[in-house]
Amino acid sequence: MRIASMVLVLASVVASSWVGAQTAANQTPPNRLQAVQSAKIVRVCIWPDYYGITYRNPRTQQLSGIDADMAQALAKDLGIKLEFVDSSFSKLIDDVTQNHCDVAMFAIGITPQRQTKLRFTQPHLASDIYGITSKTNRRIKNWADIDQAGSVVAIVKATLHEPIMKERLKQARLMVLDTPFAREQEVQSGRADVFMTDYPYSQRFLANADWARLVAPDTTYHITPYAYAMAPGDDVWHARMEQFVRDIKRDGRLQAAAKQQHLEPILAR
Numbered sequence: 001m002r003i004a005s006m007v008l009v010l011a012s013v014v015a016s017s018w019v020g021a022q023t024a025a026n027q028t029p030p031n032r033l034q035a036v037q038s039a040k041i042v043r044v045c046i047w048p049d050y051y052g053i054t055y056r057n058p059r060t061q062q063l064s065g066i067d068a069d070m071a072q073a074l075a076k077d078l079g080i081k082l083e084f085v086d087s088s089f090s091k092l093i094d095d096v097t098q099n100h101c102d103v104a105m106f107a108i109g110i111t112p113q114r115q116t117k118l119r120f121t122q123p124h125l126a127s128d129i130y131g132i133t134s135k136t137n138r139r140i141k142n143w144a145d146i147d148q149a150g151s152v153v154a155i156v157k158a159t160l161h162e163p164i165m166k167e168r169l170k171q172a173r174l175m176v177l178d179t180p181f182a183r184e185q186e187v188q189s190g191r192a193d194v195f196m197t198d199y200p201y202s203q204r205f206l207a208n209a210d211w212a213r214l215v216a217p218d219t220t221y222h223i224t225p226y227a228y229a230m231a232p233g234d235d236v237w238h239a240r241m242e243q244f245v246r247d248i249k250r251d252g253r254l255q256a257a258a259k260q261q262h263l264e265p266i267l268a269r
Helices: 002-026 032-039 066-078 092-097 161-168 180-189 199-208 235-250 253-260
Strands: 041-046 054-056 081-086 103-109 125-127 129-134 152-156 173-177 194-198 212-215 224-230
Touching: 032 041, 032 235, 041 066, 041 092, 054 066, 054 103, 066 081, 066 103, 066 235, 066 253, 092 103, 092 224, 125 199, 129 180, 129 199, 152 161, 152 180, 161 173, 161 194, 173 180, 180 194, 194 199, 199 212, 224 235, 235 253
Parallel strands: 041 081, 041 103, 152 173, 152 194
Antiparallel strands: 103 224, 125 224, 129 194, 129 212
């Protein structure tokens, strides 16, 4: 009887544990909005080398830029703390989908390739492509000179410029580099003739590089909308981020930040 009683007790414990496990397995996990509110912190991926967007001053270590400001606004709206997580365009998809951050906020171009992996808000900016050459370069005088035999065009790996320029360039040689700094060094040294970038980066870069010259397209070349990116599948979190973008457009916070960074020409209305 004693053994039988022990067996019954063990069976009861096992059954209870199994039911508890099944109940926990069947429960819907909290959405990301609940998770960030519970943790009282929102983790925002940034690229800290993006002039005018999310740029960390190497001397002061202070962040500035339109999306650095908007990340602060998001945390304030949610009533929680903000944690910046350094990322890059090459790490973007992994960082977002592997839960290294809750949202990426560094003017991420909406491209077909990224849309297969990420979920975007409505755009808040939209930029064409621009070239930066050196003032001493004799090969590149205007936009038409870029795609010519002998020209070397530098781009950064995994940015939106890589697939676009691979498709568009027919005669120039494409130089794909790992970092913006490497890209700029190649042009300054003369090993590349021009590097491709967008409006925000070009404006701030030209203000700080006295050797550089802007090469703008004669007509629209390739407009890309920029937005904030999340992991796919969480409708509640996506809806909250969409609401945030609507709010900052409507109440003037986005426009004020754009004006401060001289980015009003590329605001998405």
